[in-house]
Amino acid sequence: MDQPEYHIPVMLSECITGLAIDPEGIYLDLTFGGGGHTREILKSLKGGHLYGFDQDEDAAANAPEDPRFTFVQANFRDLKRYLRLYGVAKVDGMLADLGISSHQIDQPERGFSTRFEGELDMRMNQGSGLTAKEVLNTYEEGQLHKIFGIYGEVKNAKTLARQVVSERASQPFESIAGFRDLLKKFAPRGKEYKYFAQVFQALRIEVNDELGALEEMLLQAKEILKPNGRLVVMSYHSLEDRLVKNFMAKGKFHGELEKDFYGNPVRPFEPITRKALVAGEEELARNNRARSAKLRVAKRL
Known part of the structure; x- marks a missing residue:
């Protein structure tokens, strides 16, 4: 069942650009919701596959009937466990649009x-x-x-x-x-x-337990992303954004960046965006929810 009004994706084109999609790659939409990001990712996939995670059973009704897509009704904190069931060890990119969907707010x-x-x-x-x-x-x-x-x-x-x-x-x-x-x-x-x-x-x-789930998901991202794989995360309040920013920059949530004997940074990710991306004026006029959104992108080293 297609529900375009279920949730309007924020910074959709920036999210897709951030993923740098390989048509043959394996991708995760960790916050499936209304499927807006999923449908856009599928446009770029040929031989690849996309797994959509959502713990809300209402979201399952939006799953597209597409052989390149699998819907997983689960919290993204359990992503490694579920990917193992599907025989997936490594992925090329993962996207998380945190917070709450318009559909949930409006019920x-x-x-x-x-x-x-x-x-x-x-x-x-x-x-x-x-x-x-x-x-x-x-x-x-x-x-x-x-x-x-x-x-x-x-x-x-x-x-x-x-x-x-x-x-x-x-x-x-x-x-x-x-x-x-x-x-x-x-x-x-x-x-x-x-x-x-x-x-x-x-x-x-x-x-x-949103912050606990976010930390668990980010730690698993470190393990399952292939080298140069992309991590794209959009947050809506400072607590989430701080965790994402620190993890992308240092590979941990608190403390200083570790360095090796030669003074080189030791970290699993390299931020692609030095600063968080924010929505433009045109999108803000269209979608008020975009006002607090911050998008960060990093690649696995």
Whole structure:
């Protein structure tokens, strides 16, 4: 089933250019979603093959019927395990468009957006356990403080965490509406929607362990990419982008770049883009989601 409105790919041409596609190569679209990137990659493949990963079962409906394509319903943190099932040891390129799809945001029952009424769910994989409701109703105050402060960069994270714990004692959080009523009391005047978005982002990252999954995927990229294979990653907030930038530049997430006895850098990747690429004015006018996107490209040494 073709759903062109499921999700509008951001910086599509830049992503495809970054992959430097070999028509006979093996490629991974690690965030399949609506299949926009996949369809564009398939235009350049002849004898090659493309594997599309997505943990959201809704995405499977968008899989093209094409002998050069295989859909894998799984989180990209498990990519090596699944590739082994298909007899794939090395690939020529991999693309990840991180974050959340327009489709997920626009489904009220998924609980990703403050625009709708619904349960506090936020699971990208609806078969997994932890929900946003459970985080709000069971996490200790210190954990909530950390989540709001680090993942959402919320200024009054400590106060908000304390109030969540206080209010849930008499009335557990069930719905988006109930939680939004609490957030209204703490949001800066005139910046309510930005504040809501920050808090929801924090909960979403925790529920889906997004940063943990990203780190695991990047470490596996080091193992499965062929020499000169391309790693193309698009992120939408500074926490993701920092991990991607450090890994592409140094081969690790923290600390300084290692050097050999002669002072040469020791790293698995070489960034192709010195700075992150951002969307142009024309695309920004067309697609507001592109505003926060940062695209980085590296090749395997």
